[in-house]
């Protein structure tokens with residue numbers, strides 16, 4: 379049912395309930411029908427003419443605010459907000475708040491809804507003031523109030539404030555999703571610190587992120603970056619390899635860094651062993667390419683055969699391109715020209731395809747975003763796997 383349909387059903391149900399609830403004689407009922415607010419009939423008239431928006435306005439006007447219609451007004455206000463008609467939602471919630479006989483519980487409930495209206499309208503200062511005011515007393519809506527405050531500070535990118543409230547929320551109502559979010563708030567602070575060359579702060583914030591969420595890949599990569607900056611390549615390798623255990627889908631993102639770190643300290647032995655182990659568990663185009671490049675340094679034929687075998691088991695366009703690249707290097711004249719054209723065409727195809735996709739909403743793009751630009755969820759954008767990806 380559409381939201382408009384829900385509006386209408388609400389009002390018709392209310393009206394029918396009102397009439398049936400009277401249990402009067404036909405004559406008395408006729409008299410009482412005369413008392414039905416004229417706005418109600420105005421609403422029906424609009425409805426019959428197909429003017430849904432006007433009908434809703436008239437119905438809202440006809441509905442007196444009292445204890446019996448409180449929930450309906452609250453629902454209506456929320457529906458208006460979801461529909462994007464924020465001013466109507468604000469009006470309804472403010473008229474509810476103006477009621478002198480509103481209980482303390484209902485007052486806080488309406489304030490919560492009004493804060494949501496203000497946030498939707500971009501009136502963040504008013505929303506913050508209202509929420510902080512309601513949050514001073516512990517209520518049954520504590521979870522919703524704290525969650526809204528976290529949303530608000532996240533939107534404002536006030537990471538310190540967001541962390542403070544998110545920690546309180548996590549302490550009282552722990553969830554994995556909230557822990558992930560809290561970790562990313564720390565990562566945002568760490569990222570700012572890196573930009574300002576404040577590496578000690580960055581280290582502390584990445585550590586705090588890991589404390590909040592042990593599976594935070596972003597913090598692990600961030601910590602590795604701090605170690606690389608400090609020349610602690612062994613520690614960086616340890617962190618980067620841990621990404622495979624946290625979420626192997628992110629492995630393609632760290633392969634180049636792992637290779638560079640190994641080169642600085644131990645050469646390629648441990649690196650190749652790591653790649654081989656991971657390939658057996660979680661094959662990807664980046665792993666195949668990295669291993670093929672290494673094999674090609676000693677034995678090109680072996681490297682080509684390795685790619686062919688891998689392509690049979692794990693076909694990807696990137697793997698195919700790597701194979702063409704190797705064959706192109708061995709060919710001359712006309713063959714080399716043809717292979718170069720083919721290579722460039724595949725390159726264009728790969729460049730035109732998105733590399734990352736949000737597992738929550740399906741948003742895709744060429745860059746790795748730690749917060750999905752579309753659905754705003756944290757850590758849900760990951761490398762694309764399959765024929766056109768990894």
Ligand SMILES: [Zn+2]
Pocket residue numbers: 736737738739740741750751752753754755758
């Ligand atoms: Zn998304």
